[in-house]
Structures are given as structure tokens and as C-alpha cells.
Amino acid sequence: MAAIITPGTGSHVTVYHKNGCVQCMMTMKQFDQMGVTYDEINIDNEPEYAEMLKREGYMQAPVIKIDNGATDAWTGFRLDKIRGLA
Numbered sequence: 001m002a003a004i005i006t007p008g009t010g011s012h013v014t015v016y017h018k019n020g021c022v023q024c025m026m027t028m029k030q031f032d033q034m035g036v037t038y039d040e041i042n043i044d045n046e047p048e049y050a051e052m053l054k055r056e057g058y059m060q061a062p063v064i065k066i067d068n069g070a071t072d073a074w075t076g077f078r079l080d081k082i083r084g085l086a
Contacts, residue, residue, distance in 0.1 A: 011068035011085065013038035016049055017061055023077040024062040030082050 015031070015038050017024035031038055043050040043061065053063050060075040066085070074081050 011066050013085065014065045014067075015040045016043050016053060016058075016063040016065070018042070019044045021061050026077045027062050027064065027082065030077075030079065031085075034082065034085075036082070036085050 013031070013036060015024070015028055017028065017040060019042065028038070028040065041049050043053065058073075058075055062077075063075050064073060064078075064081070066072040
């Protein structure tokens with residue numbers, strides 16, 4: 001997947017999501033509405049990413065990772081964090 005940069009922040013955003021996950025859909029919809037671009041990885045379709053996230057201690061979807069030189073990450077629908085990116 002090609003890196004997608006969020007305009008104005010210089011941050012690379014990746015959303016790891018699952019099929020039928022309401023919080024995942026809400027997160028991506030909010031990113032779309034705010035013009036935040038992101039890579040999306042469906043962990044149901046690519047289980048190697050699900051295993052990687054479990055090893056890193058994440059147990060809830062979505063997992064959002066922001067790489068802007070230092071990595072910031074969170075799980076679940078976090079409107080406060082999403083607004084911080086726009």
C-alpha cells in the first residue's frame with residue numbers, strides 16, 4: 001500500500017478495521033468528512049495484521065496508528081483524537 005499523507009500534518013494515518021464494526025465505520029466516516037486521508041487495512045481479510053496488533057497489545061478495533069516521526073495510536077472511536085488530526 002502506498003503511503004498517504006494527511007494534508008497539513010505530515011502524518012501517515014493507518015486504520016486497522018474489521019467487517020461490520022460500527023466504531024470502525026464511524027471512524028472512517030469521520031476521517032472522510034474531515035478530509036483526513038488514511039490507509040485502511042481490513043484485519044478480517046488480512047489476519048496477519050490482526051496477529052501483529054494482538055502482539056502489540058491491541059484487543060479492540062479499530063486501531064488507528066499515526067506516524068509523524070513518533071507513532072501515536074489509539075483504539076475505538078475517538079472523536080477528540082480524530083479532530084486533532086484535521
